[in-house]
Amino acid sequence: MSSNRVGREKPVGSNFELYSWYFFRISGIMLVFLAVIHVMVMHVFNTAFDIDYDFVAARWESPFWRMFDWLLLIMALTHGLNGARIAIDDYVQSAGWRVVGYSAILIALLIFGVMGTLAIVTFEPQ
């Protein structure tokens, strides 16, 4: 049966990989709503030409959209970087370069997580 699977097979033997497997799927289901609604609001119901500083300011008047955007930020960042980790496992063989790769992922998580959170939380319209 395992040969019939389309996704990564459900891992056994390692708790971390098992949690990662579930996390891909749970965050994936959340992202279907978060990411697709985000794309539709920005590019279908509005267009890229409607969006400017005032648009962002009006949107972030509402705590709902700040919360929505922050959830999208965290879910996309953790799900995407976890995917990058899997790609490193597949393509990078040398132990040294793997450490470099994993470190880059953690640094990216920290820097982009902080930048994004600051942008959303500290925004005050001018």
Added chain:
Amino acid sequence: MVSSYRGYRAPQGMLSWALHRLTGLGVLLFLFLHIIDIFLVGYGPELFDELLFIYHHPAFVVGQLALIASVYYHAANGIRIIIVDFWSKGYKYESQLFYGAMAVFFLFFIPTAIIMLNALLNEL
């Protein structure tokens, strides 16, 4: 007898997997850029509105179309993966589920592309 040879074709599973990885990593790369530009909102309207010319450039609008195609594909195919993982009979319908995911992709992508290109043409 009709030969079953149809030229080179990647098996569905391989193609969908490669595209899933490519779109996932591509969207992640854009996410980094997007966090940087939204971070700059905090520096006020002059700077941010000045930078928006990038998003309005026709080349970038086409790039956004590719990005949105990536998000839609990855979402539709991701749901397909999750269905096969958790539905015990899913593996029997793999082919149908793949075509179903592609149908969902086009259902969302075609109207989105029309609306985005229309908005671009109106601005030119």
